[in-house]
Amino acid sequence: MNDLMTELFKLIKLQNPIFALEYPLQERPNLLSNIAFECELQNIKCYLWSFEDDSLYQLQIDTGKLTLQSVSEYQPKEKSRQEHYFEILRFWKFTQLQGVLILEGIFPWLTSNSEFLTSEWIKSALINLKLYNRNSPKTAILLGPNASLSPDIAAEVVTLYQQLPTIAEITTCLKQLLPEYNCSEIDETAQAGVGLYIADIEYAIKHIIASGLFEPREFTKHLLAYKVNLFKRVHNIEFLQPPAMKIGGLELMQESFLKYKQLMTPLAQAYNLRIPKGVLLIGPPGTGKSYSAKVCSQLLGIPMMIVEWGNFRSYGDQAQFKLKKLLALVDRIDRIIFYLDDFDKGFAGDDDLGRRLAGMLLTWMQERTSNVLIIASANNLELLPPELTRCGRFDDIFKVDLPNNGERHEIFKIHLARFDQRFRNGSDVYSEQEWRRLLKETYRCVGAEIGAIVEKAAASTFCLMFENSTNDQAPLGQGVGCGVWGVREEIAPTTSCVQAPSSLHPTPYPLHPIFDDNYSQLPPLEITVAALLEARQNINPLAIREADKVERMRNRASLQGLPSSPIDDSVYSHGNINIFS
The missing domain is CATH 3.40.50.300 (P-loop containing nucleotide triphosphate hydrolases)
Structure with a gap:
């Protein structure tokens, strides 16, 4: 019993x-x-x-x-x-x-x-x-x-x-349901089921077996997928495994994340050391706060639970019950990043509900013993109750500011590598003069806006390369697309085609015969600085459009937050400009 x-x-x-x-x-x-x-x-x-x-x-x-x-x-x-x-x-x-x-x-x-x-x-x-x-x-x-x-x-x-089952209780259940699995396979499957009730696990296993899957790795993968989907439906959250991603800049914050990884080890706990009770990321929108939390998940190698804190207000009288259940779930999963996105929006109404929810969260943060790293992001620090930002609640507060020249250079290269293979593996094809001009034109642009600029430039480059690809009247290879692709005119017209989405192209458009069905021989997409500058003209940065509000956010963040980035020492920093060249 x-x-x-x-x-x-x-x-x-x-x-x-x-x-x-x-x-x-x-x-x-x-x-x-x-x-x-x-x-x-x-x-x-x-x-x-x-x-x-x-x-x-x-x-x-x-x-x-x-x-x-x-x-x-x-x-x-x-x-x-x-x-x-x-x-x-x-x-x-x-x-x-x-x-x-x-x-x-x-x-x-x-x-x-x-x-x-x-x-x-x-x-x-x-x-x-x-x-x-x-x-x-x-x-x-x-x-x-x-x-x-x-x-x-x-x-x-x-x-x-009735609490969520422990890993030992899940293991006992799995030994009965999966008698053919060995101990290591049972342990791996049990780890994937942490956070689920026994009835959920029994239901998931029954359906996975009915679909014909019994190989341990695939079985565990599908059980984890079932858990992620259930969390989204029941708790309205995202549950992410540690991603593989790059981040441009914010080196000081990343160094702190690596220290957190050390503090989560049994050796650190033997010295009564612990991770911070909470980490707060503050700064203007689009500066990379959510992205930074995902990078922390990657560096620590632990999953991440993303919660829109403002959504709790929509639950009304059920808000406290929902939060209680969610905090119990986080405690049971244990080694996880609990990320509260747009934390300040939950306090925008300045009403009793927001204060009660904050009180529940603070009590849990103070009393919990699990290895949960709490990260919250906020744009407007003025909306947060003062008791949330005092030492002992959110121990580390980082100011995530507008990226400097060196950081924008790195962010550009990360986004360019998504479309232009010349920038992959850390390569760089633009000259220093081109970069200086691009960085000057994108002054006060945040990471999200740089991503939009690169995507717009990639789309315009693609449309120029294949401007006649939707013309189903003239077959490719007979003069329509030859100049763009450099294909000789004597190549016979193709009869192969793919069907575009009906809402955009009701009739199929032809592909050139040198391209197979997997597009493995497509010509490279090469994004020019001119294309990026043109795309920049179509972006009105928030830090310019709402300069007063953004500067107020930055100034308030500077008073309470630690810097996330060191002083720009790249070749593109303002201090490294040679005025005599």
Whole structure:
């Protein structure tokens, strides 16, 4: 019997008349079976009532399966008043039946949004039930996925919670479900299932096996994909494995990330050292805060969970419950980066909900023992409550500023390498004069804007190279595309074609015969400085368009944040310009 069942039956043996149990909906069949099975072992009658049909059933285990037998002693009343839907509470107080009564569907009526008179009647009935049945062999269990109790009865009703399974519990489950796997394969699969309930894992394994997959690596890969998809649907989050990516600049911040990796080792923990309780990235939009968090995931080699903090406001009364569940999930996964994107937007309303959520987060940050690195990004530091930015909450605060010349040079090369193969493997084909002109024209452009400039330049270069590729009247090779591609005119017209998206090209357009179906022989895309400068004219940088707001953000960030980048010492820095050349 696991810890939850042990605690639950301890309360039953102590003849506690009423307590609450919060459980995930998908675990309901397993939970009811476990309670019924243990009740049979201890010779205790077990009953179930649900709000759905207002009927009472006795839970029994027959040949290892859970069965429900109708109990004739309970006869529902005609529902002329709302309280009559909960007549079961009055019945259990006076009935001669003994044992455990599981009550489902009552929690929603105990919240502040429920109908007042009905809510007060239920609260009074529960308190009287506890008083009347004290020291008797009758226990009522309030069961539901969200055990929210109003403060006036919270002290009267003990609440138990079903936690996410540990890695040891998942391993035990997998040994039964996958008996042909060896220990190392079970461990790898169990690691992929951390953060899921046992019922989720059983469901995923059943469907993966049904699809014909049983090879351990593929099996683990599909289980992880199922988990990522489930997290997105249930918690509205992104769960990313450590990416492979490059970043231009921000060397000081990257050095700190590498120190965090050292602090997460058992050796550091033996010295009572720990990672920061939180890391805050502040600066204008588009400067690379989210990108930096992904780089941290790469450097530390641990997955990353991305949460839009402002989304919690849309959950209303469910916001605190959602946050509590999410923090429990993060704690269970343990070695992970918990990234709170647009952290300041969650406090834009300056209302009670934002303060309550901040209080929950701060309490968790202060008390947690898991190896979770919390990174939050914010544009407007003025929106954050002062208690969030004091030392001991977010220990490290970095100012992610507009990139300097050297950083823009690196960012350009990273984006150019996506389209122009000449820039791959660290190569550089532009002259120093060309770079200086390009960097001067992109002054105050952030990384996101540089990426847009390169993409626009790549698109315009492509359109010039293949400006007639959509012309289905004249076959390529007969003078239409030969000048651009350098293909001789005597090459015969092609009959091969590919179908473009119907919304853009209703008829297929031809491909040249020297290109196979995989486009492996396409001519290279070479982006010129002129194309980049032209694309720059179509971009109005935020730091110029909203100069006052951006400068206010930068100045505030400079007061509280550590620099993310060293002083520019590249050949393109302002201090390295030769005015006599």
